[in-house]
Amino acid sequence: MITLTHFLLVSACIFCIGMYAVLAKRNAIMILVGIELMINAAILNFVAFSKYDKTNYGGQIFALFAIVLAAAAVAVGLAIILNVYRHFNTINPKNMHELKD
């Protein structure tokens, strides 16, 4: 029998993998992938809890909203990364230490 705790543990593992990617990677695209993994872990929690909420379907609806938000975040994030790459010729966040043009 698959209980709620199974889902929670899997999502905790995925979240920590995403956190490691955000903390350790030196490549802006991989940092974005780490953020996506963390969002996916949150969506898994939403969906797992939603099984017990038949009257409102709150978890599934807000999981869909979270997927849309993640897609928008990736679109804007990649546009910024490409601009930064054109400007600095690198996507390592350590080498980007000025904000002005």
Added chain:
Amino acid sequence: MTIETIIFYAFAAMAIGAGLLLVNIRNTARALFLFFVVLFAMAGLYLFALADFIAITQILIYVGGVLILLIFAFMLSNKELLKDIQTSSTRFISLANWQSVVLSITFLSLMVYTFVNWSQQMPGWIEQSISKGTLIQAKDNNIELLGFKFMTQYVLPFEIISIFLMMALIGAAHLSRKDNTA
């Protein structure tokens, strides 16, 4: 140990294993294709929580949209990859990352401890739902109900997210164009 449990564990192992490989591999292109595997496995896990529409949406939006965008951005900024390969160490986990490893494992153990303690007694609304039998069943018509909910109870968040998505996409298109007209 039913067949359902075995498939659940297989999907969970696939997601976690591909995720661990993703953060340890040096080649960004391979890491992106491993991200694809993670997303498919997560979609399988959503099916086990009886959210079929979310699983399909995950495959359509993430695999069809987000991953293609990531691969495009990776290919358009390819110089970094070559530099990364030249300066990479041959060790499996480089020593500079040990702080992140410690932080992640600490956070993971904290979360696991909390979840295991928490699941000793479920919150009231879950107990109520189990005792009344108002769970989502496998034979329910989820998509029809989701459509009704979107257009009635959650119509305001739905409209807000549509406006937000339009703004984000226009902003992304504006940011990424060539800056000659300014």
